[in-house]
Amino acid sequence: MGRQWLQKNREINAAKRGKLFSKLAREIAIAAKAGGPDPAMNARLAVTVEAARKQSVPGDTIQRAIKKGAGLLDEKLQLEMVTYEGFGPHRVPVIVECLTENRNRTAPEMRVLFKKGQLGTRVAFLFHHVGIVEATHEGSGLDIEAAAIEAGAQEVEPLEEVAAAHTGARFFADRGHLDAVTRALRQAGWSVTASEMGYAAKEPLELPSEQRKEVEEFLAAIDDNDDVHRVYAGLR
16 A cells, blocks of 8 residues: 555665665655654654664764754755656556655656656545554564554554564554654564655555556656655555
8 A cells, every 4th residue: 555566676786775875864854854853752763764774874974864954054954845646557546755956857857757657647535645654573473453553553454575473564543643653663562664654545456467567667767766755656
């Protein structure tokens, strides 16, 4: 329901690592701007910093991004969030969130990337705008429904790929409860790997393998763009 198409493509080659560092730094800055520079008081920032460390982002890069986002440096954060909607191949609805300092550059790039789809068609009504938390817990076969109820999440589904002897789940929460659900899961022993506002498809499409491959290649090309923050698709 949203970004599952990306789950199996998480491995990153060396050529993409520098681009990943830049994207993670921007996410850290945005999280610090939204909720403050203290990870102990800002669940979204804590998760983003943890994700950056797991990808070996240098500590000084992380700290600079936090200070920049919180307005503690002379260099101010100029990024703005721009959202694009449309259809991918086979009428799969797509929402793309971009963090950019120049929307006049980003817009034509999106038009090129959507050449196999249809950019500009409103599709947000096909998604729920929610808080999304991805987390894992040691031990297989844990009751994720019970974990969701205890944490205050409204819905939950299993993660597609999880390490052996672990349980993985994607929790969906009201937007105003995202930080509370994230904290509750961490306190319950879950390792949170993502905590963010996002889009969950109301009725995700099931496609034959060849069509799905075409859509995934389309989505991956968009996700690879420097300005792209998140890509959500109505694909099961």
